Amino acid sequence: MDRLGPLNAFVQAAETRSFTAAGRMLGISASAVGKAIARLEERLGAPLFHRSTRTMTLTPEGARFLKRCQTIFAEIEAAELEIAESTAPQGMLRVSLPLIGMLMTPALAAFAEAYPEIQLELDFTDRLVDVIEEGFDVVMRTGKVSDSNLKTRVLGNYGYVIVGSPAYLSRCGVPRGPEDLAGHACLFHRWTATGKLERWVLSRDGADLDFRPPASAVANTMEPLIGLAERGLGLVYTPTFTVRRQLADGTLRSVLDGFLRQSGTLQVLWPPSRHGSPKIKAFIDVMARTMLAEQA
Structure with a gap:
Protein backbone atom coordinates (compact mmCIF):
# COMPACT_ATOMS: atom_id res chain seq x y z
CA MET A 1 0.00 0.00 0.00
CA GLU A 85 -23.56 3.79 -2.78
CA SER A 86 -24.76 1.35 -0.16
CA THR A 87 -24.58 4.03 2.54
CA ALA A 88 -26.27 7.40 3.04
CA PRO A 89 -24.60 10.39 1.31
CA GLN A 90 -22.11 11.98 3.68
CA GLY A 91 -18.80 13.83 3.91
CA MET A 92 -17.45 17.08 2.52
CA LEU A 93 -18.92 18.47 -0.72
CA ARG A 94 -16.98 21.33 -2.35
CA VAL A 95 -19.21 23.37 -4.65
CA SER A 96 -18.30 26.32 -6.89
CA LEU A 97 -21.19 28.65 -7.67
CA PRO A 98 -21.48 31.90 -9.65
CA LEU A 99 -21.74 35.09 -7.61
CA ILE A 100 -25.44 35.07 -8.39
CA GLY A 101 -25.51 31.82 -6.44
CA MET A 102 -25.71 33.88 -3.26
CA LEU A 103 -29.38 34.22 -4.19
CA MET A 104 -29.83 30.44 -4.39
CA THR A 105 -30.04 30.18 -0.60
CA PRO A 106 -33.50 28.51 -0.52
CA ALA A 107 -32.25 25.69 -2.78
CA LEU A 108 -29.00 25.29 -0.83
CA ALA A 109 -30.90 25.30 2.46
CA ALA A 110 -33.23 22.59 1.15
CA PHE A 111 -30.21 20.42 0.36
CA ALA A 112 -28.55 21.05 3.73
CA GLU A 113 -31.77 20.15 5.55
CA ALA A 114 -32.28 16.98 3.49
CA TYR A 115 -28.67 15.76 3.95
CA PRO A 116 -27.33 16.88 7.34
CA GLU A 117 -24.44 14.39 7.09
CA ILE A 118 -22.95 16.32 4.16
CA GLN A 119 -20.74 19.30 4.98
CA LEU A 120 -21.06 21.97 2.30
CA GLU A 121 -18.06 24.10 1.35
CA LEU A 122 -19.33 26.83 -0.99
CA ASP A 123 -17.10 29.02 -3.16
CA PHE A 124 -18.79 31.92 -4.96
CA THR A 125 -17.00 33.26 -8.03
CA ASP A 126 -17.65 34.17 -11.65
CA ARG A 127 -14.16 33.16 -12.77
CA LEU A 128 -13.69 29.98 -14.78
CA VAL A 129 -12.45 27.52 -12.16
CA ASP A 130 -10.39 24.43 -12.92
CA VAL A 131 -12.72 21.87 -11.40
CA ILE A 132 -10.24 19.00 -11.23
CA GLU A 133 -7.08 20.91 -10.30
CA GLU A 134 -8.82 22.99 -7.62
CA GLY A 135 -10.52 19.96 -6.14
CA PHE A 136 -14.18 20.86 -6.58
CA ASP A 137 -16.77 18.08 -6.47
CA VAL A 138 -19.36 19.98 -8.45
CA VAL A 139 -19.74 23.35 -10.19
CA MET A 140 -22.94 25.29 -10.89
CA ARG A 141 -22.93 27.88 -13.67
CA THR A 142 -25.40 30.11 -15.46
CA GLY A 143 -25.12 30.21 -19.24
CA LYS A 144 -23.85 27.45 -21.49
CA VAL A 145 -20.53 25.99 -20.40
CA SER A 146 -18.80 23.32 -22.45
CA ASP A 147 -15.94 21.20 -21.13
CA SER A 148 -15.32 17.79 -22.66
CA ASN A 149 -13.42 16.76 -19.51
CA LEU A 150 -16.52 17.13 -17.30
CA LYS A 151 -19.92 15.54 -16.94
CA THR A 152 -22.76 18.03 -17.47
CA ARG A 153 -26.44 18.25 -16.60
CA VAL A 154 -28.75 21.13 -17.52
CA LEU A 155 -31.02 21.90 -14.58
CA GLY A 156 -33.32 24.13 -16.57
CA ASN A 157 -33.85 27.53 -18.16
CA TYR A 158 -34.84 30.78 -16.50
CA GLY A 159 -36.20 34.11 -17.67
CA TYR A 160 -35.32 37.71 -16.85
CA VAL A 161 -37.35 40.55 -15.38
CA ILE A 162 -36.91 44.28 -14.81
CA VAL A 163 -38.13 45.11 -11.34
CA GLY A 164 -38.62 48.12 -9.10
CA SER A 165 -40.36 48.80 -5.81
CA PRO A 166 -43.97 50.06 -5.72
CA ALA A 167 -42.72 53.26 -4.05
CA TYR A 168 -40.18 53.89 -6.82
CA LEU A 169 -42.70 53.24 -9.59
CA SER A 170 -45.24 55.52 -7.88
CA ARG A 171 -42.64 58.28 -7.58
CA CYS A 172 -40.94 57.97 -10.98
CA GLY A 173 -43.64 56.39 -13.11
CA VAL A 174 -44.02 52.99 -14.76
CA PRO A 175 -42.04 52.72 -18.03
CA ARG A 176 -44.33 51.79 -20.93
CA GLY A 177 -41.60 51.09 -23.49
CA PRO A 178 -37.84 50.43 -23.51
CA GLU A 179 -37.09 54.04 -24.46
CA ASP A 180 -38.70 55.22 -21.23
CA LEU A 181 -35.81 53.66 -19.30
CA ALA A 182 -33.65 56.63 -20.32
CA GLY A 183 -35.48 58.65 -17.66
CA HIS A 184 -35.09 56.07 -14.90
CA ALA A 185 -32.43 55.10 -12.38
CA CYS A 186 -31.07 51.81 -13.75
CA LEU A 187 -28.98 49.52 -11.56
CA PHE A 188 -26.41 47.51 -13.55
CA HIS A 189 -24.51 44.30 -12.92
CA ARG A 190 -20.86 44.22 -14.00
CA TRP A 191 -19.36 40.86 -14.99
CA THR A 192 -16.24 40.27 -12.88
CA ALA A 193 -14.52 38.14 -15.52
CA THR A 194 -14.81 40.70 -18.36
CA GLY A 195 -15.42 43.99 -16.59
CA LYS A 196 -18.36 44.63 -18.91
CA LEU A 197 -21.83 45.72 -17.85
CA GLU A 198 -24.49 43.09 -18.33
CA ARG A 199 -26.66 43.97 -21.30
CA TRP A 200 -30.36 44.53 -20.73
CA VAL A 201 -31.77 42.50 -23.61
CA LEU A 202 -35.01 44.11 -24.77
CA SER A 203 -36.87 43.40 -27.98
CA ARG A 204 -39.78 44.67 -30.04
CA ASP A 205 -41.64 42.56 -32.60
CA GLY A 206 -39.11 39.76 -32.16
CA ALA A 207 -36.05 41.91 -32.87
CA ASP A 208 -33.50 42.88 -30.21
CA LEU A 209 -33.18 46.60 -29.60
CA ASP A 210 -29.78 48.29 -29.81
CA PHE A 211 -30.39 50.33 -26.72
CA ARG A 212 -28.70 50.58 -23.32
CA PRO A 213 -30.20 52.58 -20.48
CA PRO A 214 -27.90 54.88 -18.50
CA ALA A 215 -26.42 53.32 -15.36
CA SER A 216 -27.09 55.08 -12.07
CA ALA A 217 -25.33 52.41 -9.98
CA VAL A 218 -23.12 49.39 -10.73
CA ALA A 219 -22.16 46.32 -8.68
CA ASN A 220 -20.38 43.06 -9.47
CA THR A 221 -22.99 40.97 -7.63
CA MET A 222 -26.78 41.01 -7.95
CA GLU A 223 -27.61 40.92 -4.25
CA PRO A 224 -26.89 44.62 -3.46
CA LEU A 225 -28.59 45.76 -6.66
CA ILE A 226 -31.76 43.90 -5.69
CA GLY A 227 -31.48 45.43 -2.22
CA LEU A 228 -31.23 48.93 -3.71
CA ALA A 229 -34.27 48.26 -5.89
CA GLU A 230 -36.25 47.08 -2.85
CA ARG A 231 -35.40 50.35 -1.14
CA GLY A 232 -36.83 52.39 -4.01
CA LEU A 233 -33.55 53.50 -5.59
CA GLY A 234 -34.08 52.24 -9.14
CA LEU A 235 -34.82 49.41 -11.54
CA VAL A 236 -32.76 46.24 -11.88
CA TYR A 237 -32.57 43.60 -14.64
CA THR A 238 -32.16 40.17 -13.09
CA PRO A 239 -33.01 36.46 -13.49
CA THR A 240 -36.56 35.77 -12.34
CA PHE A 241 -35.54 33.16 -9.75
CA THR A 242 -33.45 35.74 -7.85
CA VAL A 243 -36.51 37.88 -7.01
CA ARG A 244 -39.24 35.23 -6.82
CA ARG A 245 -39.91 35.98 -3.13
CA GLN A 246 -40.04 39.74 -3.66
CA LEU A 247 -42.42 39.40 -6.60
CA ALA A 248 -44.64 37.11 -4.54
CA ASP A 249 -44.80 39.39 -1.51
CA GLY A 250 -45.12 42.59 -3.57
CA THR A 251 -41.94 44.33 -2.43
CA LEU A 252 -40.88 44.40 -6.11
CA ARG A 253 -42.99 44.66 -9.27
CA SER A 254 -41.94 43.73 -12.78
CA VAL A 255 -42.20 46.14 -15.70
CA LEU A 256 -41.81 45.88 -19.49
CA ASP A 257 -42.55 42.15 -19.40
CA GLY A 258 -43.69 42.20 -23.04
CA PHE A 259 -40.27 43.44 -24.18
CA LEU A 260 -38.19 40.74 -22.46
CA ARG A 261 -37.54 37.40 -24.13
CA GLN A 262 -34.02 36.46 -23.05
CA SER A 263 -33.57 33.18 -21.20
CA GLY A 264 -30.58 31.71 -19.41
CA THR A 265 -29.45 28.17 -18.66
CA LEU A 266 -28.45 26.74 -15.30
CA GLN A 267 -25.94 23.88 -15.49
CA VAL A 268 -24.14 21.54 -13.13
CA LEU A 269 -20.71 20.11 -14.01
CA TRP A 270 -18.61 17.52 -12.21
CA PRO A 271 -15.48 15.41 -12.85
CA PRO A 272 -16.08 12.02 -14.54
CA SER A 273 -14.11 10.37 -11.74
CA ARG A 274 -16.85 11.46 -9.30
CA HIS A 275 -19.66 10.07 -11.49
CA GLY A 276 -21.89 7.89 -9.34
CA SER A 277 -20.88 9.59 -6.08
CA PRO A 278 -23.97 9.51 -3.80
CA LYS A 279 -23.39 12.99 -2.41
CA ILE A 280 -23.00 14.55 -5.87
CA LYS A 281 -26.07 12.73 -7.16
CA ALA A 282 -28.05 13.92 -4.13
CA PHE A 283 -26.90 17.52 -4.64
CA ILE A 284 -27.76 17.55 -8.34
CA ASP A 285 -31.18 15.98 -7.77
CA VAL A 286 -32.14 18.43 -5.02
CA MET A 287 -30.89 21.48 -6.92
CA ALA A 288 -32.73 20.42 -10.09
CA ARG A 289 -35.96 19.91 -8.19
CA THR A 290 -35.67 23.04 -6.04
CA MET A 291 -34.32 25.45 -8.65
CA LEU A 292 -37.09 24.53 -11.05
CA ALA A 293 -39.57 25.21 -8.28
CA GLU A 294 -37.86 28.54 -7.62
CA GLN A 295 -38.47 29.52 -11.24
CA ALA A 296 -42.17 28.65 -11.17
Whole structure:
Protein backbone atom coordinates (compact mmCIF):
# COMPACT_ATOMS: atom_id res chain seq x y z
CA MET A 1 0.00 0.00 0.00
CA ASP A 2 2.92 2.37 0.63
CA ARG A 3 3.54 2.29 -3.14
CA LEU A 4 0.23 4.06 -3.89
CA GLY A 5 1.50 7.42 -2.62
CA PRO A 6 4.28 7.80 -5.23
CA LEU A 7 1.97 6.41 -7.93
CA ASN A 8 -0.65 9.02 -7.06
CA ALA A 9 1.98 11.77 -7.12
CA PHE A 10 3.07 10.59 -10.57
CA VAL A 11 -0.50 10.49 -11.93
CA GLN A 12 -1.34 13.97 -10.63
CA ALA A 13 1.91 15.41 -12.01
CA ALA A 14 1.38 13.69 -15.37
CA GLU A 15 -2.22 14.88 -15.71
CA THR A 16 -1.49 18.48 -14.68
CA ARG A 17 2.04 18.66 -16.16
CA SER A 18 3.07 20.43 -12.97
CA PHE A 19 4.69 19.36 -9.72
CA THR A 20 3.23 22.47 -8.09
CA ALA A 21 -0.34 21.70 -9.17
CA ALA A 22 0.08 18.06 -8.17
CA GLY A 23 1.34 19.08 -4.75
CA ARG A 24 -1.59 21.46 -4.28
CA MET A 25 -4.05 18.66 -5.05
CA LEU A 26 -2.28 16.23 -2.72
CA GLY A 27 -1.64 18.72 0.09
CA ILE A 28 2.16 18.43 -0.11
CA SER A 29 4.97 20.58 -1.49
CA ALA A 30 6.14 20.54 -5.09
CA SER A 31 9.56 19.33 -3.92
CA ALA A 32 7.92 16.40 -2.12
CA VAL A 33 6.18 15.45 -5.36
CA GLY A 34 9.47 15.68 -7.22
CA LYS A 35 11.27 13.49 -4.67
CA ALA A 36 8.49 10.87 -4.75
CA ILE A 37 8.69 10.68 -8.54
CA ALA A 38 12.50 10.53 -8.46
CA ARG A 39 12.34 7.55 -6.10
CA LEU A 40 9.73 5.93 -8.38
CA GLU A 41 11.96 6.42 -11.43
CA GLU A 42 14.89 4.93 -9.53
CA ARG A 43 12.85 1.88 -8.57
CA LEU A 44 11.56 1.42 -12.13
CA GLY A 45 14.94 2.05 -13.69
CA ALA A 46 13.46 4.38 -16.31
CA PRO A 47 12.77 8.13 -16.60
CA LEU A 48 9.07 9.04 -16.59
CA PHE A 49 9.36 12.71 -17.61
CA HIS A 50 11.36 14.90 -19.95
CA ARG A 51 11.97 18.06 -17.92
CA SER A 52 13.12 21.52 -18.93
CA THR A 53 12.88 24.90 -17.26
CA ARG A 54 9.61 25.59 -19.08
CA THR A 55 8.00 22.28 -19.96
CA MET A 56 7.46 18.82 -18.61
CA THR A 57 6.39 15.97 -20.90
CA LEU A 58 6.04 12.24 -20.47
CA THR A 59 8.64 9.86 -21.86
CA PRO A 60 7.29 6.88 -23.85
CA GLU A 61 7.77 4.77 -20.71
CA GLY A 62 5.98 7.42 -18.66
CA ALA A 63 3.00 7.46 -21.05
CA ARG A 64 2.61 3.68 -20.83
CA PHE A 65 2.99 3.73 -17.07
CA LEU A 66 0.38 6.52 -16.74
CA LYS A 67 -2.27 4.41 -18.51
CA ARG A 68 -1.61 1.50 -16.15
CA CYS A 69 -1.74 3.74 -13.08
CA GLN A 70 -4.97 5.42 -14.21
CA THR A 71 -6.56 2.01 -14.57
CA ILE A 72 -5.44 1.07 -11.05
CA PHE A 73 -6.86 4.22 -9.48
CA ALA A 74 -10.08 3.95 -11.51
CA GLU A 75 -10.58 0.48 -10.07
CA ILE A 76 -9.90 1.72 -6.54
CA GLU A 77 -12.37 4.57 -6.99
CA ALA A 78 -14.99 2.22 -8.44
CA ALA A 79 -14.59 -0.04 -5.41
CA GLU A 80 -14.99 2.93 -3.05
CA LEU A 81 -18.09 4.15 -4.89
CA GLU A 82 -19.61 0.67 -4.80
CA ILE A 83 -19.36 0.71 -1.01
CA ALA A 84 -20.40 4.36 -0.74
CA GLU A 85 -23.56 3.79 -2.78
CA SER A 86 -24.76 1.35 -0.16
CA THR A 87 -24.58 4.03 2.54
CA ALA A 88 -26.27 7.40 3.04
CA PRO A 89 -24.60 10.39 1.31
CA GLN A 90 -22.11 11.98 3.68
CA GLY A 91 -18.80 13.83 3.91
CA MET A 92 -17.45 17.08 2.52
CA LEU A 93 -18.92 18.47 -0.72
CA ARG A 94 -16.98 21.33 -2.35
CA VAL A 95 -19.21 23.37 -4.65
CA SER A 96 -18.30 26.32 -6.89
CA LEU A 97 -21.19 28.65 -7.67
CA PRO A 98 -21.48 31.90 -9.65
CA LEU A 99 -21.74 35.09 -7.61
CA ILE A 100 -25.44 35.07 -8.39
CA GLY A 101 -25.51 31.82 -6.44
CA MET A 102 -25.71 33.88 -3.26
CA LEU A 103 -29.38 34.22 -4.19
CA MET A 104 -29.83 30.44 -4.39
CA THR A 105 -30.04 30.18 -0.60
CA PRO A 106 -33.50 28.51 -0.52
CA ALA A 107 -32.25 25.69 -2.78
CA LEU A 108 -29.00 25.29 -0.83
CA ALA A 109 -30.90 25.30 2.46
CA ALA A 110 -33.23 22.59 1.15
CA PHE A 111 -30.21 20.42 0.36
CA ALA A 112 -28.55 21.05 3.73
CA GLU A 113 -31.77 20.15 5.55
CA ALA A 114 -32.28 16.98 3.49
CA TYR A 115 -28.67 15.76 3.95
CA PRO A 116 -27.33 16.88 7.34
CA GLU A 117 -24.44 14.39 7.09
CA ILE A 118 -22.95 16.32 4.16
CA GLN A 119 -20.74 19.30 4.98
CA LEU A 120 -21.06 21.97 2.30
CA GLU A 121 -18.06 24.10 1.35
CA LEU A 122 -19.33 26.83 -0.99
CA ASP A 123 -17.10 29.02 -3.16
CA PHE A 124 -18.79 31.92 -4.96
CA THR A 125 -17.00 33.26 -8.03
CA ASP A 126 -17.65 34.17 -11.65
CA ARG A 127 -14.16 33.16 -12.77
CA LEU A 128 -13.69 29.98 -14.78
CA VAL A 129 -12.45 27.52 -12.16
CA ASP A 130 -10.39 24.43 -12.92
CA VAL A 131 -12.72 21.87 -11.40
CA ILE A 132 -10.24 19.00 -11.23
CA GLU A 133 -7.08 20.91 -10.30
CA GLU A 134 -8.82 22.99 -7.62
CA GLY A 135 -10.52 19.96 -6.14
CA PHE A 136 -14.18 20.86 -6.58
CA ASP A 137 -16.77 18.08 -6.47
CA VAL A 138 -19.36 19.98 -8.45
CA VAL A 139 -19.74 23.35 -10.19
CA MET A 140 -22.94 25.29 -10.89
CA ARG A 141 -22.93 27.88 -13.67
CA THR A 142 -25.40 30.11 -15.46
CA GLY A 143 -25.12 30.21 -19.24
CA LYS A 144 -23.85 27.45 -21.49
CA VAL A 145 -20.53 25.99 -20.40
CA SER A 146 -18.80 23.32 -22.45
CA ASP A 147 -15.94 21.20 -21.13
CA SER A 148 -15.32 17.79 -22.66
CA ASN A 149 -13.42 16.76 -19.51
CA LEU A 150 -16.52 17.13 -17.30
CA LYS A 151 -19.92 15.54 -16.94
CA THR A 152 -22.76 18.03 -17.47
CA ARG A 153 -26.44 18.25 -16.60
CA VAL A 154 -28.75 21.13 -17.52
CA LEU A 155 -31.02 21.90 -14.58
CA GLY A 156 -33.32 24.13 -16.57
CA ASN A 157 -33.85 27.53 -18.16
CA TYR A 158 -34.84 30.78 -16.50
CA GLY A 159 -36.20 34.11 -17.67
CA TYR A 160 -35.32 37.71 -16.85
CA VAL A 161 -37.35 40.55 -15.38
CA ILE A 162 -36.91 44.28 -14.81
CA VAL A 163 -38.13 45.11 -11.34
CA GLY A 164 -38.62 48.12 -9.10
CA SER A 165 -40.36 48.80 -5.81
CA PRO A 166 -43.97 50.06 -5.72
CA ALA A 167 -42.72 53.26 -4.05
CA TYR A 168 -40.18 53.89 -6.82
CA LEU A 169 -42.70 53.24 -9.59
CA SER A 170 -45.24 55.52 -7.88
CA ARG A 171 -42.64 58.28 -7.58
CA CYS A 172 -40.94 57.97 -10.98
CA GLY A 173 -43.64 56.39 -13.11
CA VAL A 174 -44.02 52.99 -14.76
CA PRO A 175 -42.04 52.72 -18.03
CA ARG A 176 -44.33 51.79 -20.93
CA GLY A 177 -41.60 51.09 -23.49
CA PRO A 178 -37.84 50.43 -23.51
CA GLU A 179 -37.09 54.04 -24.46
CA ASP A 180 -38.70 55.22 -21.23
CA LEU A 181 -35.81 53.66 -19.30
CA ALA A 182 -33.65 56.63 -20.32
CA GLY A 183 -35.48 58.65 -17.66
CA HIS A 184 -35.09 56.07 -14.90
CA ALA A 185 -32.43 55.10 -12.38
CA CYS A 186 -31.07 51.81 -13.75
CA LEU A 187 -28.98 49.52 -11.56
CA PHE A 188 -26.41 47.51 -13.55
CA HIS A 189 -24.51 44.30 -12.92
CA ARG A 190 -20.86 44.22 -14.00
CA TRP A 191 -19.36 40.86 -14.99
CA THR A 192 -16.24 40.27 -12.88
CA ALA A 193 -14.52 38.14 -15.52
CA THR A 194 -14.81 40.70 -18.36
CA GLY A 195 -15.42 43.99 -16.59
CA LYS A 196 -18.36 44.63 -18.91
CA LEU A 197 -21.83 45.72 -17.85
CA GLU A 198 -24.49 43.09 -18.33
CA ARG A 199 -26.66 43.97 -21.30
CA TRP A 200 -30.36 44.53 -20.73
CA VAL A 201 -31.77 42.50 -23.61
CA LEU A 202 -35.01 44.11 -24.77
CA SER A 203 -36.87 43.40 -27.98
CA ARG A 204 -39.78 44.67 -30.04
CA ASP A 205 -41.64 42.56 -32.60
CA GLY A 206 -39.11 39.76 -32.16
CA ALA A 207 -36.05 41.91 -32.87
CA ASP A 208 -33.50 42.88 -30.21
CA LEU A 209 -33.18 46.60 -29.60
CA ASP A 210 -29.78 48.29 -29.81
CA PHE A 211 -30.39 50.33 -26.72
CA ARG A 212 -28.70 50.58 -23.32
CA PRO A 213 -30.20 52.58 -20.48
CA PRO A 214 -27.90 54.88 -18.50
CA ALA A 215 -26.42 53.32 -15.36
CA SER A 216 -27.09 55.08 -12.07
CA ALA A 217 -25.33 52.41 -9.98
CA VAL A 218 -23.12 49.39 -10.73
CA ALA A 219 -22.16 46.32 -8.68
CA ASN A 220 -20.38 43.06 -9.47
CA THR A 221 -22.99 40.97 -7.63
CA MET A 222 -26.78 41.01 -7.95
CA GLU A 223 -27.61 40.92 -4.25
CA PRO A 224 -26.89 44.62 -3.46
CA LEU A 225 -28.59 45.76 -6.66
CA ILE A 226 -31.76 43.90 -5.69
CA GLY A 227 -31.48 45.43 -2.22
CA LEU A 228 -31.23 48.93 -3.71
CA ALA A 229 -34.27 48.26 -5.89
CA GLU A 230 -36.25 47.08 -2.85
CA ARG A 231 -35.40 50.35 -1.14
CA GLY A 232 -36.83 52.39 -4.01
CA LEU A 233 -33.55 53.50 -5.59
CA GLY A 234 -34.08 52.24 -9.14
CA LEU A 235 -34.82 49.41 -11.54
CA VAL A 236 -32.76 46.24 -11.88
CA TYR A 237 -32.57 43.60 -14.64
CA THR A 238 -32.16 40.17 -13.09
CA PRO A 239 -33.01 36.46 -13.49
CA THR A 240 -36.56 35.77 -12.34
CA PHE A 241 -35.54 33.16 -9.75
CA THR A 242 -33.45 35.74 -7.85
CA VAL A 243 -36.51 37.88 -7.01
CA ARG A 244 -39.24 35.23 -6.82
CA ARG A 245 -39.91 35.98 -3.13
CA GLN A 246 -40.04 39.74 -3.66
CA LEU A 247 -42.42 39.40 -6.60
CA ALA A 248 -44.64 37.11 -4.54
CA ASP A 249 -44.80 39.39 -1.51
CA GLY A 250 -45.12 42.59 -3.57
CA THR A 251 -41.94 44.33 -2.43
CA LEU A 252 -40.88 44.40 -6.11
CA ARG A 253 -42.99 44.66 -9.27
CA SER A 254 -41.94 43.73 -12.78
CA VAL A 255 -42.20 46.14 -15.70
CA LEU A 256 -41.81 45.88 -19.49
CA ASP A 257 -42.55 42.15 -19.40
CA GLY A 258 -43.69 42.20 -23.04
CA PHE A 259 -40.27 43.44 -24.18
CA LEU A 260 -38.19 40.74 -22.46
CA ARG A 261 -37.54 37.40 -24.13
CA GLN A 262 -34.02 36.46 -23.05
CA SER A 263 -33.57 33.18 -21.20
CA GLY A 264 -30.58 31.71 -19.41
CA THR A 265 -29.45 28.17 -18.66
CA LEU A 266 -28.45 26.74 -15.30
CA GLN A 267 -25.94 23.88 -15.49
CA VAL A 268 -24.14 21.54 -13.13
CA LEU A 269 -20.71 20.11 -14.01
CA TRP A 270 -18.61 17.52 -12.21
CA PRO A 271 -15.48 15.41 -12.85
CA PRO A 272 -16.08 12.02 -14.54
CA SER A 273 -14.11 10.37 -11.74
CA ARG A 274 -16.85 11.46 -9.30
CA HIS A 275 -19.66 10.07 -11.49
CA GLY A 276 -21.89 7.89 -9.34
CA SER A 277 -20.88 9.59 -6.08
CA PRO A 278 -23.97 9.51 -3.80
CA LYS A 279 -23.39 12.99 -2.41
CA ILE A 280 -23.00 14.55 -5.87
CA LYS A 281 -26.07 12.73 -7.16
CA ALA A 282 -28.05 13.92 -4.13
CA PHE A 283 -26.90 17.52 -4.64
CA ILE A 284 -27.76 17.55 -8.34
CA ASP A 285 -31.18 15.98 -7.77
CA VAL A 286 -32.14 18.43 -5.02
CA MET A 287 -30.89 21.48 -6.92
CA ALA A 288 -32.73 20.42 -10.09
CA ARG A 289 -35.96 19.91 -8.19
CA THR A 290 -35.67 23.04 -6.04
CA MET A 291 -34.32 25.45 -8.65
CA LEU A 292 -37.09 24.53 -11.05
CA ALA A 293 -39.57 25.21 -8.28
CA GLU A 294 -37.86 28.54 -7.62
CA GLN A 295 -38.47 29.52 -11.24
CA ALA A 296 -42.17 28.65 -11.17
